[in-house]
Amino acid sequence: MAKALIVYATRTGETEKIANLIAEGIRFSGHEAEVKKVTDVKKEDDLKGFDAVVLGSPTYHGEMVQGMKTLLFMAEKAELNGKVGGAFGAFGWSGEAPDRIFDTMKNIYQMNMVTAPLRLKAAGLGGGMKMAQDYGREIAEKFA
Structure with a gap:
């Protein structure tokens, strides 16, 4: 049985909800x-x-929140090369944070990333719950 770590930053609690739904899918x-x-x-x-x-942050003023930026710098020393990875986040109108996290994990850390980052306005809107759980399942499929 494989083990995943999901780390999230949040401002309103929405990214935390998404993190827990991804964990359910796994x-x-x-x-x-x-x-x-x-x-x-x-x-x-x-x-x-x-x-x-799996790392997640909301997008705030076009950026990820500072706590996630700090974590990304620290994670460079964590020997994540080749590990399965994913990125996610909640957003109001633009949603750049998950893309930036994803690109860092793929290009800097050289992780085995899922196909794309997960970007949701909210876990409870437009099928967000299922999308987050399915993202967790996609991560789990990479373990094989």
Whole structure:
């Protein structure tokens, strides 16, 4: 059984909801998933020991929130090369944060990324719950 770590930053709680739904999708697939708030990840060793790392942040004024930026710099030392990865986030109108996280994980960390980042306005809108759970299942499929 593989184990995934999902780390999220949030302003209103929406990105946290998405993180938990992604974790459900991973668990539905028979794997373990641990969800942590970005402020609970203190050092690069906190990112080790997982088969997948999934990172999420809301987009605020066209950017990811500062806590996720700090984590991305720290994660460069976490030896994530080749691990399964995914990126997600909630947004109001633009949604750039998940794309920037995804590109960093793919191009800088050289992770084995799912096909695209998950961008949702809200977990409860327009099928967001199913989309987030399906994203978790897609991550789980990469374990095989």
